[in-house]
Amino acid sequence: MTCFPFSFSKTPSSSRQHPDNDEDISSIHDVKIYTFKELRNATDNFSPANKIGEGGFGSVYMGRLKGGKLAAIKVLSAESRQGVKEFLTEINVISAVEHENLVKLYGCCVEKNNRILVYNYLENNSLSRTLLGGGHNSDSIYFDWRTRCRICIGVARGLAFLHEEVRPPIIHRDIKASNILLDKDLTPKISDFGLAKLIPANATHVSTRVAGTLGYLAPEYAIGGRLTRKADIYSFGVLLVEIVSGRCNTNSRLPIEEQFILERTWDLYERKELVGLVDTSLNGEFDAEQACKFLKIGLLCTQESPKSRPSMSTVVKMLTGEMKVDDSMMTKPALISDFMDLKVRHKQESITDMKTSSSYNTSSASEHQDTTIISSAATSTFTTQYDHSM
Numbered sequence: 001m002t003c004f005p006f007s008f009s010k011t012p013s014s015s016r017q018h019p020d021n022d023e024d025i026s027s028i029h030d031v032k033i034y035t036f037k038e039l040r041n042a043t044d045n046f047s048p049a050n051k052i053g054e055g056g057f058g059s060v061y062m063g064r065l066k067g068g069k070l071a072a073i074k075v076l077s078a079e080s081r082q083g084v085k086e087f088l089t090e091i092n093v094i095s096a097v098e099h100e101n102l103v104k105l106y107g108c109c110v111e112k113n114n115r116i117l118v119y120n121y122l123e124n125n126s127l128s129r130t131l132l133g134g135g136h137n138s139d140s141i142y143f144d145w146r147t148r149c150r151i152c153i154g155v156a157r158g159l160a161f162l163h164e165e166v167r168p169p170i171i172h173r174d175i176k177a178s179n180i181l182l183d184k185d186l187t188p189k190i191s192d193f194g195l196a197k198l199i200p201a202n203a204t205h206v207s208t209r210v211a212g213t214l215g216y217l218a219p220e221y222a223i224g225g226r227l228t229r230k231a232d233i234y235s236f237g238v239l240l241v242e243i244v245s246g247r248c249n250t251n252s253r254l255p256i257e258e259q260f261i262l263e264r265t266w267d268l269y270e271r272k273e274l275v276g277l278v279d280t281s282l283n284g285e286f287d288a289e290q291a292c293k294f295l296k297i298g299l300l301c302t303q304e305s306p307k308s309r310p311s312m313s314t315v316v317k318m319l320t321g322e323m324k325v326d327d328s329m330m331t332k333p334a335l336i337s338d339f340m341d342l343k344v345r346h347k348q349e350s351i352t353d354m355k356t357s358s359s360y361n362t363s364s365a366s367e368h369q370d371t372t373i374i375s376s377a378a379t380s381t382f383t384t385q386y387d388h389s390m
């Protein structure tokens, strides 16, 4: 079990360097503090040639640190510029969490207005680029069935760790293929955990992959703002189906009945044809029974009632075969298409005139004024304000 060091040390740790402010820095234990100059040198002055990604939190650069270690250097955007103390408190929390299936935070930089995170660099990019990119880009990798199983189980273990081992538990809030990074051996690592808490309460994090993110959202979180571990489990279920099928959760180029992955999965499940969803690029080289079991677990994770979704440790046991998958009580999952015609809402607007075909009880949305659902289709902008009470 990992417990966060909430009682702060008064004695400066040896890893502290060049603090902006001694008092602020006294709140951190073992977090390595990098100077801006060090990170500028590591990235060749944040050269565009070293930029490896852009996310809702800011830009990511590849850099070589003093001593030769490669790092992914995430420069948080202006919106993410929290006060030094709050920032370091969260960094302290994130850096205390270590697991084989979580991206390792090496340290950070908090000079002047800069808020920069330094992570272990992962050689094989994200699942969204390598598996779900559709094979149209140079990043794509062939994932055989065994590798896919290993990835599903690894992600499940990482999430079970965040939910059930870490104290207090961490709810990721943004489990999706672009947040699953792969090392040189294709071991999956969950990235961006804990980052939601780095965003100041009055700022929003606008996801860069709007359509995808929307498709991973549990309806009770998207509509009602109720954030629990079960919202992550829903997102994991969608991801699991994506890994087995090799396709994105939403694909508007497909015939209408196939566009939403969960809808399609449920349809095939009812027709006892689940195997038809497995990625055709595997050329039939997979364990059909195991693949159908994984898809059923995906359906269990996305059940409409959060209570019906299994915990992540149960998911791990089901994936590894330690526990049977019981689908006898399984019903239709909560489907994205049920709330696809939600219209852009202003925070203060009442829920009563919300045009929605959703069958979910949305009455609680007005009680959760912090959460704003913005979507009229998978292509529109989705914004959520984070609930800092969790």
Ligand SMILES: Nc1ncnc2c1ncn2[C@@H]1O[C@H](COP(=O)(O)OP(=O)(O)OP(=O)(O)O)[C@@H](O)[C@H]1O
Residues within 6 Å of the ligand: 052, 053, 054, 055, 056, 057, 058, 059, 060, 072, 074, 103, 119, 120, 121, 122, 123, 125, 126, 174, 178, 179, 181, 191, 192, 206, 207, 208, 209
């Ligand atoms: N530790 C890392 N090692 C290697 N590449 C990384 C690392 N972290 C991020 N990246 C690259 O940077 C890209 C952007 O990452 P980031 O987490 O900021 O945004 P995202 O997850 O793609 O989008 P969003 O902000 O919507 O979640 C990733 O897709 C990946 O290609």
